[in-house]
Amino acid sequence: MPSRSTADAIDARLLLALNADPRAATVALAEQTGVSRNTAQARLARWSETGALARFERTVTPDFLGYPLRAFVLTNVKQRLLREVAAALAEVPEIVEVHGLSGVADLLVQVVARDADDLYRIAGQILGIRGVKRTNTALVMRNLVDFRLTPLIERLAADG
16 A cells, blocks of 8 residues: 555544544454455554554543543743743643644643632642742633534545
C-alpha cells in the first residue's frame, strides 16, 4: 500500500465503523465497510504506526471523578523555559490538556477542579511554576459543542 499522510474514503468508512463500535474486530470492520480483512488490518496497523489513531481511552467526565468545575488558564511563559514549564504542568493531575498557542498567550491550559477554592489552589500552583510569567483564568460556564471529528470523517466518506 502506498504511503499517505491523509485519510481517503476507505479510511473514512473504517473510522466511522470504528467510531460506532470501538471494540469491533477487524473482520467485522471489514464486513461493515466492504473491504477485505487484510485491507482493514493494514489500515489499522498504519494508523497505529503513524500516530494517526490516538490512544484509546474511554471518555470519563471529570464530574464523575468529583471535578465538576472546568477552566482554561491562558498562560504566558519565558520562552527559553517552555520545556520545563510543560514538564511541570504535566505533573499536575488536575491539568487535563495543554496547547501551545500563538497570539496573546503562550499556552492554553485546561484544568478541572472540585470547587472554586480548589481552582484557586491549582491556578496558584500554575503561577508558581518557574518560567510562568502570568496567567488569566476563564471559567467554563457551559459546554456548547463537544470535541468531534465525525462530521469531517462523514464528509470524507461522502466525497470518496
